[in-house]
Amino acid sequence: MISVYLKRRKNMVSITQKMHQQAAPLWQESFDHPFIKELASGSLPTDTFRYYLKQDRYYLENFGDLHQQIADHLSDASIKQFLYDGAQGLHDDEATIRREFFQELSITTDEIKTTPIAPNAYNYVSHMYHELNEGSPARAAAALLPCYWLYNEIGKKLVKNGSPVKIYQQFINTYDSNGFTDATNQMINIVDKLGEQADPDEKQKMNTAFIRSSYYELHFWGMAYNHQKWA
Numbered sequence: 001m002i003s004v005y006l007k008r009r010k011n012m013v014s015i016t017q018k019m020h021q022q023a024a025p026l027w028q029e030s031f032d033h034p035f036i037k038e039l040a041s042g043s044l045p046t047d048t049f050r051y052y053l054k055q056d057r058y059y060l061e062n063f064g065d066l067h068q069q070i071a072d073h074l075s076d077a078s079i080k081q082f083l084y085d086g087a088q089g090l091h092d093d094e095a096t097i098r099r100e101f102f103q104e105l106s107i108t109t110d111e112i113k114t115t116p117i118a119p120n121a122y123n124y125v126s127h128m129y130h131e132l133n134e135g136s137p138a139r140a141a142a143a144l145l146p147c148y149w150l151y152n153e154i155g156k157k158l159v160k161n162g163s164p165v166k167i168y169q170q171f172i173n174t175y176d177s178n179g180f181t182d183a184t185n186q187m188i189n190i191v192d193k194l195g196e197q198a199d200p201d202e203k204q205k206m207n208t209a210f211i212r213s214s215y216y217e218l219h220f221w222g223m224a225y226n227h228q229k230w231a
């Protein structure tokens with residue numbers, strides 16, 4: 001009886017596997033995007049990377065806040081802890097690395113302050129808050145997952161050949177570290193766990209949230225590559 005149950009579970013496709021399969025064409029476009037190709041070859045213009053960093057700080061600020069808010073809504077102690085730690089780690093680690101990048105590229109506090117959020121970054125962040133405030137913590141967690149998982153896959157792909165530009169190499173290294181791979185796997189497990197508790201309609205909505213985030217991730221590269229503006 002137990003072995004039959006285990007076999008069934010083993011053959012079952014998890015919600016995150018389904019999401020991953022459905023988002024595959026969007027992810028492939030991210031892997032093939034000129035921003036990523038040029039990051040690896042070293043030919044990405046510094047100005048484009050500077051633009052990316054200045055927009056990404058909006059994303060990161062809100063990402064930390066979202067971790068905190070989702071954790072506040074959930075009751076599972078281990079999930080709460082992971083999300084609180086994530087919000088904390090984000091402020092401690094990634095923010096520190098980014099501060100070093102800002103210094104290396106002479107991006108001043110004034111420049112950061114006077115750079116408005118660009119359309120795609122605004123839409124991405126708004127999408128995540130929409131999933132939380134008009135949806136549910138499970139949908140918001142699904143919306144956060146491509147951030148970990150896509151960057152981890154990009155990190156693993158790019159680290160094989162690296163980049164001749166030091167700062168691009170440092171950027172790649174951030175997303176291939178063991179700690180980051182571990183955090184990605186934990187986040188996948190969290191979304192699977194929340195998916196198991198969801199009814200079919202909620203599962204579908206979690207899936208949609210994941211696909212939409214994958215879309216915004218793809219267009220984040222394009223936004224930076226084309227220096228997107230409101231007008």
Ligand SMILES: Cc1ncc(C[n+]2csc(CCO)c2C)c(N)n1
Nearest residue numbers: 056059063090094147148151217220
């Ligand atoms: C648009 C955008 N998407 C994903 C990441 C990557 N990222 C941001 S927070 C976080 C979790 C742990 O630090 C990860 C992986 C990014 N920087 N910018």
